[in-house]
Amino acid sequence: MGIILVVGSVLLAKTFILIGRPINSHVDQQAINQIDAVPTLFLPGYFGNRFSFGFLLRRLVKKYGANKSLVIIVDRHGKLRLIGDFVDYRCLIQVIFQDKRSRPKQQAEWLMRICDLLANRGVSTINFVGHSMGCITIFWFLTHHQHDIPVKVNRVITIAGPFNDSEIAKNTRDVEDYPIDSTGPQQKTAVYRALAKKVTAMPRGIKFLNIAGTISSSQQNDGQVSLTSAFSLRYLLRDPIIYYRELVIRGSRATHRLLHENRVVDAHIAKFIWNV
Template sequence: MVVLGVILSCLLLVVIVKIILLGRPRSSKTQTVRSTPLDQVPTLFLPGYLGNRFSFGFLQNRLVSKFNANKSMVIIVNRHGKLRVIGQMNDYRTMIQVLFKDKTSRPKQQAIWLLKICQLLEAEYHVSSVNLVGHSMGCITIFWYLTHEQAKSPISVKRVVAIAGPFNDSEIARSTPDVDAYPFNANGPVKRMPIYRALSQKIAAIPPEISVLNIAGKINDEQQNDGQVSLNSAFSLRYLLQQPAHYYREVVIRGKWATHRLLHENRLVDANIAKFIWGV
C-alpha cells in the first residue's frame, strides 16, 4: 500500500507539473535551418469564454513538437488590464499564449486589452505585425479588435484563424437550448443577431490585406454544428468579409473530435493552422 501510495503521488505530481507547464513557454529543440517571412511573424492565441491554459496549451505543444514552432511567450492580463509577460521573443515561428485572469470578460474589453498587448509588443520587442488565432468567443474578440481597435494599433495583423466563431449567435458566451443556425440568402443570414450587426457596421475598418482561415466543426451529417456553434453561424463571417477580405477560406472538421471543446485538440486543426500561418 505504501508503494502504491508513492506511485500515485508521483503520478499526481507529474500531472500537476504538466498542467503548470501548459501556461509556460516551450521552445522547439529542432535546429532552425531556414526562415521565410511567414516564419518571422509572431502568432497570438486567444481563448474563448472561461478559457485558460488548457484552451490552447496542448495545441501549442503539438505545434512545437511537430512543426518546429516556439511557444516563446505567455502574456497574462489581470482584471485591471495590467500585463505580465513570461518568456522572451523568438524570431522563428513565435507563438504567444494570451491568458485573461478575468475569464468572464467580454470581447469589447478583451479587444482593448489586445490593443495594449500589441502596443507592448511594438514598444518592447519591436514587433511590426502579428497573426491572431481565436477559439469561440476569442474569435469575436479578434474581430471586435479588428473593427474597433486596430486603427489605434502600431502593428498590423497579417493572418487570422477563427475556430468555431459564433458570429451570428444570439449568445456568444453561453449555451442556448437550441444551436442557432439561421439560413442564408444572397445577402447573408436571414436573421442577424446583435453581434453580427455590430461587426457589420464597422467591418470596413478591417485592413484589406488581412487573410482569414475560418474553421468550424460538424459532428455528423444530421448535426450541422459542433454541439454549440453551427456551421451557419461560424460561416456567416464570409458575408461580413465579402468586401474587405484579401483571402478567405473555410474548413469543416467532421466527426466526434469536431465538438466545440475538442476542436482545438484536433490534429486536422493543427495541420490547417500550420499550413495557413507558416506554409508548411
C-alpha cells in the same frame, strides 16, 4: 487507491503548470523568410485557460519546429505579465486572461496593450488564432481599434466562432442555426449586427481561415456553434474584399471543445501560417 489519487493529482498539477509555460523546439533556426518571422497570438474562448490552447501549442512545437517562447498573462486590471521572450523563428504567443468572464470589448482593449508592447519590442507584423469567443475578440479588435493598431495583422484563423449567435458567452438551449442565403443570414442576431457596424474599417490585406466543426451529417454543428453561425463570417468580410477560406472538420473530434485538439486542425494552422 489513495496513492493513485495522490499521484494523479501531482501529475495534473505539474501538467497545469507546464502547459502555461514557454516550450521551445530547440531547433537552431533563423527565419529565412518573412512568414516564419511573424509571431502568432492565440486567444482562448469564454472562461478559457492555459489548457485552451496549451496542448495544441505543444504539438505545433513538437511537429512543426515552432517555438512557444512567450506567455502573456493579462490580469483583471489589464496589467501584462510576461513569461519568456521572443524568438525569431515561428514564435507562438499564448494569451491568458485572468478574468475568465471578461467580454470581447474589454479583451480587445487589453489586446491593444499587447500590440503596443509587441511594437515596442520591434514586432511589426502579427498573426491571430482564436477559438470561440476569442474569434469575436479578434474581430472586435480589428474593427474598433483599427486606427490605433501599431502592428500589421497578416493572417487570422478563427475556430468555432459564434458570429451569428444571440449569446457568445453562454450556451442556448438549442444550437442556433439560422439559414443563410446569397445575402447572408436570414436572421441576424444582435452579435452579428454589432460586428457588421464597423466592418468596412477593418485593415486591408488580412488573410482569413475560418474553421468550424460538424459532429455528424445529421448534426451540422459542433454541439455549441452551428456551421451557419460560424460561416456567417464570410458575409461580414464580403464588403471589404479580403482573402477568405473555410474549412469544415467532421466527426467525433469536431466538437466545440475538441476542435483545437484535432490533428487535422493542427496541420491546417501550420499550412496557413507557415505554408508547410
